[in-house]
Amino acid sequence: MDLSLTPADEAFRAGARAWLRSHVPSTPLPSLETEEGFAAHRAWEAELAADRWSVVNWPAEYGGRDAGLIRWLLFEEEYHAAGAPGRVGQNGVSLLAPTLFDHGTEEQRARVLPSMATGEVVWAQAWSEPEAGSDLASLRSRAVRTSGGWLLGGQKTWSSRAAFADRAFGLFRSDPDAPKPHQGLTYLMFDLRAPGVTVRPIARLDGKPAFAELFLDDVFVPDEDVIGEPGQGWRIAMSTAGNERGLMLRSPGRFLASAERLRGLWQAQGSPPEAGNRVADALIGARAYQLFTYAxxxxxxxxxxIGPESSLNKIFWSEYDIALHETALDLLGAEGELADTDWSERYVFSLAGPIYAGTNEIQRDIIAERLLGLPKGRR
Amino acid sequence: MRFLLDAEQRAFADSLNALLTAADTPSVVRDWSRGERKSGRALWSRIAEAGVFALAVPEECEGLGPRPVELTVAFIELGRHAVPGPLVETTTAAALLAELPDPGPAKRFLPSLATGETMATLTCTPPPAGHGKPTAPYALDADAATIRLTVSESAAAAELRLAPPPGRPLPSLDPGRRLFGVPSGGEVLAVGPQVGVAVGRAVLRARLATAAQALGVGLALLDRSVAYVRQRKQFGVPIGSFQAVKHQLADAELGLEFARPLVHGAALTMDPADVAAAKVTACEAAHATARTALQLHGAIGYTAEYDLSLWLTKARALRTAWGTPDECRTVVLSGGRRW
Structure with missing residues (x-):
């Protein structure tokens, strides 16, 4: 058991730090959830990609550095410590890319991944529907066989970043006669600007269009954009969900940096002792999350x-993130009420954490049933 | 980096777990709490034979240590089985004696501590304010320990004494932990500023061992609660099938599994902020699991007769032993280190 880094790991970390020091914008970019901010963040992805820092753990042929998991974690620590911008391509990079690595074809990877790495194509997710949230397998949007491909129909909702994104991926019911709800689903990629797609942005709590509804009316998808075998979508998506809940969605570096920023805020306020314990808990939680992730x-x-223990990870970071930002806004006092600050932006973002990527209630069911072995029951 | 226990460390945990499972520790705890020490001493010898105390004793004093990671592995198992006796105090006393500038006391006491022939207890009177060291005002199991160390500190120097036998025990919330007032006087073993440094380092080990012990207590409480809610039926079904019950246990698992890496990580770094973080997190996770365990067991869990009580009361006691939650958080805040 050891926590030591090799000289090559340290050199990688130093290289990332040096690059970030000379490239991270000195003033924050506009909010990612606005049209102007989305474009600015897309340009930042291109800047990262130009020096192969956008997807360090990917193979070099798709724009990465073959850095591996440990160095990806080190990169993330440096990235967030440097105060670098949020990642506009995260849905694609953390959800679709792992699926393509595991279930896609060589042709799909070569076609999809390079433009994802540069931010030229930004991907949105299309899972939830008005009647299918936590019970995702009950989804009703359909994919109907047609010559050379499929026709998509129905409605998706809560599609993060879809207001400004280029393409989307999700599950569709291709065999309505399958005996069980999670059978007969197919995993597809489609163009958000294709004929038949209507994107209606949804304003989140603070009014910014962070997600959207998608209305699909006979949207043609060629066979080459089906991932895996038709009808196998549930199994493929669940391996994506495992990745999503697992290591890649929220890196420890993000929370280590947030906790240090909180400590800085607390100290700038004169280190009020009555808030000390909450600040300490933020520092401790970030360290716990870092070490849990290293393990x-x-x-x-x-x-x-990565098995059902990824549900522990998801509950931890999502609840931790809110607690940290509640503490920050409390420390700010009356100023905490102001919107469009870095703290308020991060606070509003954190509030969605326990809801998306499988609600925390679903995660607790998974922990109880699959890690602790408790009997299934009525939900 | 490979932040995982290796095969040897896992085998050590498994063998201790098997040894302690076979030892019927609940009946040992009940004997111990009545002052009947025979079964406890026999168990102590077996734990010593397994090498636990030798892990705290340096090789030059016939030990195997110091091996903090292996000690945390051992203390998780000791906590899991609610083993009674001055476990933390004995390993901490060994570390303290080994760190003294004068090798005399180490040569005198460490060999018998490593073999389990003797037990040690240790008290620390309140240090100067802001020192960051916890207070240990009561001598745990001082009737069983023959090496009773007391540390008193002034701003300038610390003094280590070998205290005389204690008086009567004080009533303790955890009957398995027999508390005694600090006996005054006794032979001076060491004095000086370097003693204070050695005490500081030893106390760090006490805090870490307590964290690991608490984690083990919490894991046992979770296991027992899971087993109980699987077999206890109401409304015709196991109560463990109800979401209100499941989610409480999921939260207990969450707390304990995020304490575990802090405990092992602190053993690797021995950084005061890491150790304090491990202590507060493991103890709060164990304490929260105790509350859940009590609630899910219902009235039977509230009885002294039912064995769950042995872990419930220990979770409460360990929470403040060798550093309260607030003291530990203060250490985390005062560390300037960026993790």
Whole structure:
């Protein structure tokens, strides 16, 4: 058991730090959830990609550095410590890309991944529907066979970033006669600007169009944009969900940096002792999450897959993130009420954490049933 | 980086777990709490034979240590089985004696501590304010320990004494932990500013061992609660099938599994902020699990007769032993280190 880094790891970290120091914008970009901010963040992705820092753990042929999991974690620590911008391509990079690596074809990877790495194509997710949230397998949007491909119909909702994104991926019911709800689903990629797609942005709590409804009316998708076999979508998507809940969605570096910023805010306020314990809990939680992730990464590198324990990870970071930002707004006092500040932007973002990527209630069911072995019951 | 226990460390945990499972520790705890020490001493010898105390004793004093990671592995198992006795105090006393500038006391006491022939207890009177060291005002199991160390500190120097036998025990919320007032006087073993440094380092080990012990207590409480709600039926079904019950246990698991890496990580770094973080997190997770365990067991869990009580009361006691939650958080805040 050790936490030591090799000289090559340290050199990688130093290289990332040096690049970030000379490239991170000195003033924050406009909010990612606005048209102007989306474009600015897309340009930042291109800048990262030009020096192969946008997807360091990907293979070099798709724009990465073959850095591996440990160095990806180190990169993330440096990235967030440097105060670098949010990642506009995260849905694609953390959800679709792992699926393509595991289930896609060589042709799909070559076609999709390079433009994802540069931010030229930004991907949105299309999972939830008005009647299918936590019970995702009950989804009703359909994919109907047609010559050379499929015709998509129905409605998707809560599609993060879809207001400004280029393409989307999700599950569609291709066999309505399958005996069970999670059978007969197909995993597809489609163009948000294709004929038959209507994108209606939804304003989140603070009014910014962070997600959207998608109305699909006979949207043609060629066969080459089906991932895996038709009808196998649920199994493929669940491996994506495992990735999503697992290591890649929220790196420890993000929370280590947030906790240090909170400590800085507390100190700038004169270190009020009555808030000390909450600040300490933020520092401790970030360290716990970092070490938990190092342990998970070590198991992963030993050849173990990320199993139901990824539900622990998802609950932890989502609840931690809110607690940290509540503390920050409380420390700010009356100023905490102001919108469009860095703290308020991050606070509003954090509030969605326990809801998306599988609600925390679903995660607690998974922990109870699959880690602790408790009997299934009525939900 | 490979932040995982290796095969040897896992095998050590498994063998201790097997040894302690076979030892019927609940009946040992009940004997111990009545002042009947025979079964506890026999168990102590077996724990010593497994090498636990030798892990705290340096090799030059016939030990195997210091091996903080292996000690945390051992203390998780000791906590899991609610083993009674001055476990933390004995390993901490060994570390303290080994760190003294004068090798005399180490040569005198460490060999018998490593073999389990003797037990040690340790008290620390309140240090100067802001020192960051916890207070240990009561001598745990001082009737069983023959090496009773007391540390008193002034702003300038610390003094270590070998205290005389104690008086009567004070009533304790955890009957398995027999508390005694600090006996005054006794032979001076060491004095000086370097003693204070050695105490500071030893106390860090006490805090870490307590964190690991608390984690083990919490894991046992979770296991027992899961087993109980799987078999206890109401409304015709196991109560463990109800979401209100499941989610409480999921939260207990969450707290304990995020404490575990802090405990092992602190053993690797021995950084005061890491150790304090491990202590507060493991103890609060164990304490929260105790509350859940009590609630899910219902009235049977509230009885002294039912064995769950042995872990419930220990979770409460360990929470403040060798550093309260607030003291630990203060150490985290005072560390300037960026993790």
């Amino acid at each position: 998970a990464a070590s198991r992963f590198l030993d050849g173990e897959s």
